[in-house]
Amino acid sequence: MAIQKILIANRGEIACRVIGTARKLGIKTVAVYSDADREALHVRLADEAVHIGPAPSNQSYIVIDKILDAIRKTGADAVHPGYGFLSENPGFAEALDKAGIIFIGPPVKAIEAMGDKITSKKLAAEAGVSTVPGHMGLIADADEAVRISYSIGYPVMIKASAGGGGKGMRVAWNAEEAREGFQSSKNEAKNAFGDDRIFIEKFVTEPRHIEIQVLGDKHGNCLYLGERECSIQRRNQKVIEEAPSPFLDEATREAMGEQAVALAKAVGYHSAGTVEFIVDGKANTFYFLEMNTRLQVEHPVTELVTGLDLVEQMIRVANGEKLALRQEDVKLNGWAIESRLYAEDPYRNFLPSIGRLTRYRPPQEGEKADGTVLRNDTGVFEGGEISMYYDPMIAKLCTWAKTRGEAVDAMAKALDAFEVEGIGHNLPFLSAVMGQERFRAGRLTTAYIAEEFPDGFAGVTPDAASARILAGFAAVAHHIRESRAVQISGILGNHPRRLGRDWVVTLGDDTYALTLDEGRVQFKTGESLSLETGWKPGETLAEITIDGANAAIKVDIKGMGLRLRWRGIDVIAHVRNPRVAELARLMPKKLPPDTSKxxxxxxxxxxxxxxxxxxxxxxxxxxxxxxxxxxxxxxxxxxxxxxxxxxxxxxxxxxxxxxxxxxxx
Missing domain, CATH: 2.40.50.100 (RNA polymerase II/Efflux pump adaptor protein, barrel-sandwich hybrid domain)
Known part of the structure; x- marks a missing residue:
C-alpha cells in the first residue's frame, strides 16, 4: 500500500484500535502523548512515540503545530485523527494537505460543510432534508439565548457548533436553565474544542437517536452500512449502542440510508462518516440532526454485523482505492451491542472518578462455545491511571449473537466477568440496564435513563431468585474457606474442629437459613438449587453453575463478610452458624456520620x-x-x-x- 507510516493524532482506545488495523496491513505507526500519557497503552503499542506537551489537551493533543512537528520528526506520511480532538478540524486537515501528508478522513470542504453543526443544518435544509426546528445563527450572549429559546419553545437543546461526545450540550426547560446552560456549554466547548460557538434547537421529546454509517471513496462511490441505535444516553453522552436498531423496519432503514448517502454525495464526501437522525417513535418520521465527519466511537457494532473493518476501509480510501463492495453487497448479519465502560461513579450521580486501576481484567475476547462473539476495545491496563484531563471512557465492551436477545444475554454475562477496581465505574449500571424488561423489549428513547432511573442509580435490589443464588454461593464460598482453615488447623494442631453444613446467610436486612448437601443448597423455606463452583479463596471472580446455567460472581473479602457483585447487585454477605447468627442479631448497627450540613x-x-x-x-x-x-x-x-x-x-x-x-x- 502507498501509506507506509501512520501517525495517530489521538490517544486511548481509539489510538490502540487504529494501531491494530495498521499492524494487520503492515503499516508502521506513530503515537503522540502528553505528560499524563507517558505510560499509556497506545504509547506502548505503537512503533514510535513522540511527546507533544503538558496534560491539558489544549496544550498538546489539539495543538496543530505540535502534531505537525511530530510528523516531521518521524517521517509519517499519513495521519489518522481518531475521534474528538482534531478529527473534525478543517484547519488541521488543510495543514496536512499543504504539508503533503495524507489525511485518513474526508476532504477539507466536507469537514467545513458538515463538521460544523450550524452549517450542516443549513445545507441539509437546502437539500430538502427534514431538520429539527431551531436557531442556526451564532448567539452573542445568555440574554439572546433566553430570547431565542422562548421563540423556539421549551424544551430546547443548547449545543456547541464544534461539539461532539456530549461536550458542550445542555437541555433547558425554562429561562433559568437556558441562561445557565448557555454559559456552561460555551465554557465546555472552548475547553474541549477551542471553539465556543453555540446554537439552539428544539428538543424533541420521546425521540430515538438513530445514526447511519456511510462510507465513500474518492471516485464518487458512496454507500450506507446500516444503522446504529444510540438512544440510551446520559447527559447527551451515548452509553449503550446496538446494530441494527430494534425499531426500524426495512423501508425506513432504506429511506434513511439513501438520504444519508445523498447528503454525503452533495458535499463530495469520502472516507467513513455518520449521519445522525432523531426519529419520532410514534410517527415513524426522522429528522436530520448532524453529520460526524469522522469515525464514531460506536463503530465496532457496525463492524460486527457487516464483517467490515472500517479503519481499514478508511486507510484504503485515503490511498485512492475504490470501494470493493456495492450497496447490494452490504448485509446485516446478527445483532451487536456495545456498552461503554466509563470512569464514572453511578452511585454519585455518575460523576467522574480518577485514580489507579488496581485491577483491570476484561473477559476473554473471541468466539465463545455458544457461537456468540466478545470484543473489548480499550486503551488502559491494570496498574495504569485514569486521568482527570480526558474523556472518562475506559473500554467499549461489545457482544455479537444471531439474535438481539442472545446478544443481550452475552453482554450481561460479559459485564459480570469484567473486573475493574481502584476507581468508580459504571459496570453495575450497565448490568442493571441489561436486566431491565423495557430494554430487553427494545422500547428505547433518549429519555430512557431519566425515566428508568429518575432518582439516580442506587444499585439493583435482588429479587427472591437472585437473593437465593447469592446466599447459596456465599454459603458455599464460606464453607470452602472454612474447610481450608480446618485442614490447616488439623495439620498444625492437636484439636481439629468439625465443620457443620447448616448456615445462616445475611444479605443486607434479609436472612436465609440453609443447609449444604453435596452440591445442593437446601433453604429452610423449602426452595433448593444446584450450585457448583471451582472457586478458591483469594480468587476475585467465581465461575459457577446454577441449576445447569453458567454465571460469574465477583468476590472480595469485606471484613468478616464477602462482598458479592452480580447483575448490578452489590451486597455484603455474612455467613454464620445458627448460634452465632442468633447473637449477631443483638448487635447494634453503626450509623454513618452526619454530612447534611x-x-x-x-x-x-x-x-x-x-x-x-x-x-x-x-x-x-x-x-x-x-x-x-x-x-x-x-x-x-x-x-x-x-x-x-x-x-x-x-x-x-x-x-x-x-x-x-x-x-x-
Missing amino acids: MLLCPMPGVITGIAVAEGDVVEAGQPLATVEAMKMENILKAERRGTVKRLAAKPGQSLAVDELILEFE
Whole structure:
C-alpha cells in the first residue's frame, strides 16, 4: 500500500484500535502523548512515540503545530485523527494537505460543510432534508439565548457548533436553565474544542437517536452500512449502542440510508462518516440532526454485523482505492451491542472518578462455545491511571449473537466477568440496564435513563431468585474457606474442629437459613438449587453453575463478610452458624456520620467557581460551586435552604472526592 507510516493524532482506545488495523496491513505507526500519557497503552503499542506537551489537551493533543512537528520528526506520511480532538478540524486537515501528508478522513470542504453543526443544518435544509426546528445563527450572549429559546419553545437543546461526545450540550426547560446552560456549554466547548460557538434547537421529546454509517471513496462511490441505535444516553453522552436498531423496519432503514448517502454525495464526501437522525417513535418520521465527519466511537457494532473493518476501509480510501463492495453487497448479519465502560461513579450521580486501576481484567475476547462473539476495545491496563484531563471512557465492551436477545444475554454475562477496581465505574449500571424488561423489549428513547432511573442509580435490589443464588454461593464460598482453615488447623494442631453444613446467610436486612448437601443448597423455606463452583479463596471472580446455567460472581473479602457483585447487585454477605447468627442479631448497627450540613466535592476535580460567600442565605436549587473534571463542568446546587457558615475551598483549588467545599450553619 502507498501509506507506509501512520501517525495517530489521538490517544486511548481509539489510538490502540487504529494501531491494530495498521499492524494487520503492515503499516508502521506513530503515537503522540502528553505528560499524563507517558505510560499509556497506545504509547506502548505503537512503533514510535513522540511527546507533544503538558496534560491539558489544549496544550498538546489539539495543538496543530505540535502534531505537525511530530510528523516531521518521524517521517509519517499519513495521519489518522481518531475521534474528538482534531478529527473534525478543517484547519488541521488543510495543514496536512499543504504539508503533503495524507489525511485518513474526508476532504477539507466536507469537514467545513458538515463538521460544523450550524452549517450542516443549513445545507441539509437546502437539500430538502427534514431538520429539527431551531436557531442556526451564532448567539452573542445568555440574554439572546433566553430570547431565542422562548421563540423556539421549551424544551430546547443548547449545543456547541464544534461539539461532539456530549461536550458542550445542555437541555433547558425554562429561562433559568437556558441562561445557565448557555454559559456552561460555551465554557465546555472552548475547553474541549477551542471553539465556543453555540446554537439552539428544539428538543424533541420521546425521540430515538438513530445514526447511519456511510462510507465513500474518492471516485464518487458512496454507500450506507446500516444503522446504529444510540438512544440510551446520559447527559447527551451515548452509553449503550446496538446494530441494527430494534425499531426500524426495512423501508425506513432504506429511506434513511439513501438520504444519508445523498447528503454525503452533495458535499463530495469520502472516507467513513455518520449521519445522525432523531426519529419520532410514534410517527415513524426522522429528522436530520448532524453529520460526524469522522469515525464514531460506536463503530465496532457496525463492524460486527457487516464483517467490515472500517479503519481499514478508511486507510484504503485515503490511498485512492475504490470501494470493493456495492450497496447490494452490504448485509446485516446478527445483532451487536456495545456498552461503554466509563470512569464514572453511578452511585454519585455518575460523576467522574480518577485514580489507579488496581485491577483491570476484561473477559476473554473471541468466539465463545455458544457461537456468540466478545470484543473489548480499550486503551488502559491494570496498574495504569485514569486521568482527570480526558474523556472518562475506559473500554467499549461489545457482544455479537444471531439474535438481539442472545446478544443481550452475552453482554450481561460479559459485564459480570469484567473486573475493574481502584476507581468508580459504571459496570453495575450497565448490568442493571441489561436486566431491565423495557430494554430487553427494545422500547428505547433518549429519555430512557431519566425515566428508568429518575432518582439516580442506587444499585439493583435482588429479587427472591437472585437473593437465593447469592446466599447459596456465599454459603458455599464460606464453607470452602472454612474447610481450608480446618485442614490447616488439623495439620498444625492437636484439636481439629468439625465443620457443620447448616448456615445462616445475611444479605443486607434479609436472612436465609440453609443447609449444604453435596452440591445442593437446601433453604429452610423449602426452595433448593444446584450450585457448583471451582472457586478458591483469594480468587476475585467465581465461575459457577446454577441449576445447569453458567454465571460469574465477583468476590472480595469485606471484613468478616464477602462482598458479592452480580447483575448490578452489590451486597455484603455474612455467613454464620445458627448460634452465632442468633447473637449477631443483638448487635447494634453503626450509623454513618452526619454530612447534611456540608457540601463535599463529589469527584476529584478543580474548583472553577464559588457562587456564594460566608453568611449568605441560599435557597434550594441555588448554585453553590462549580467543579470541572474530565472536560465537563458540574454545577453543585443547594439541596435545601440554609446559611453558609464557612468556605473551605477557593477557585483554582484541586480537591479529592469528599473534600469539604463549604459548611452550613
